[in-house]
Amino acid sequence: MRNVEQSTKLDLERIVFIGRTFEEYMDMFSLSMEELKGKKILDCPAGACSFTALGNKLGLDVTACDIAYYHSVEDLEHAMEHMEKAKNNYIWDYFEDIEGLRKHRLSALKDCVNDMRESNGRYVPVTLPSLPFKDAEFDVILSAHFLFMYADRLDDQFHITTLNELLRVLKEEIRIFPLVDLEGKRYTHLDHLVSYLIENGCTVEEVKVPYEFQKNAHSMLKIKKR
Template sequence: MSQAEQSMKLELERIVFIGRTFEEYIDMFSLSNEELKGKKILDCPAGACSFTAVGSNNGLNVTACDIAYYYPGDNLKNKGLQDIEHAMEQMEKSKRNYIWNYFKDVEDLKKHRLSALKDCTNHMKKSSESYVPVTLPSLPFNDEEFDLLLSAHFLFMYADRLDYKFHLKTLDELLRVTKEEIRIFPLVDLEGKRYEHLDKLIEYLTIQGCVVDEVKVPYEFQKNANSMLKIIKS
């Protein structure tokens, strides 16, 4: 193995490649297929989610972007399989921290995660142009290129390692590439606590002329993770 390949392997090890299903997105973001039709949509960051794959197969105009897409699809599939196994082992130990309504048990959760990974990596092979590698807080898209932007399980969740300045820069970039609306889920960190700077961010967005609402959604797996931020640009 060359030095470059070793370096790439080490970098890939730092990425967790796990995703949610299209159906989970519909519930997490309180969406309907009807309101998505005719919209140009960005999933950022998308990871191993199947929203782009299933949405595209259903005639929706969806683009996914993520730092993981710098790596080949086969490598990502193998990494995803490893990550799901590891995550399920951890889930067995901490399942009391979750609400088991959406998923019946850990085995059912695993099926959903494997389904998302399979749909995502299969679609990547035939529609690689839909999967754009990015390194936030920068995005390689034009101003107001997308009507709707969805961002799941990234901002706010990792408040322990992504500081307020990063959140602010990323939000500015999300706003730049979006014409109409941004939805962010969830509003809590990994411990299930509301993001400590959320009110400050909402105030900032309001000053920018956005209409901002915290909206309860019909999805809760991690305790307290049952609301999204809905940002409408004026």
């Protein structure tokens, strides 16, 4: 792994268990409670986000999966130190500053960890591109800040294999956010990937969302099975 001291990129190993709030999820995926009610939802990879914890408390049916669930909770301070070094890559309207971000992340982390202790079965350890779920088990899959973001270390074939696995466990729709790498550049192979999905029986739509924290990260990919 590249040392964060030598780059403005955040290190994958140190941010894998970052927490994002339920409200962030609703914005970054342009979601409403009405369209989620009655759906079986998978958050993959989920990190320490509070979407599963709060979603289930609000009556949704959400399962989280992440490689981080094989391990104990990371110390969030490491991620915040890295955010300080890379802060020029971000737009601070949503959080205002590092301290505002820290409060959101700690709140999400606390909600997630508490829920993990109370309902461990909702948090499934996985190592992509393999998932331990049945075919067509989930109506909706949400995938944030993983696919496309680490294009410098996860190649095109990994993305295709992972998407095929997500589609295997899916009934209806996948939403992926964002469509850029850690430097804010559009994923190089995105057009090829979209063509691949369409050729394999999916409808694909690029949708602008009411959320932008990382620069240029303001769109999601909506993939539907026909």
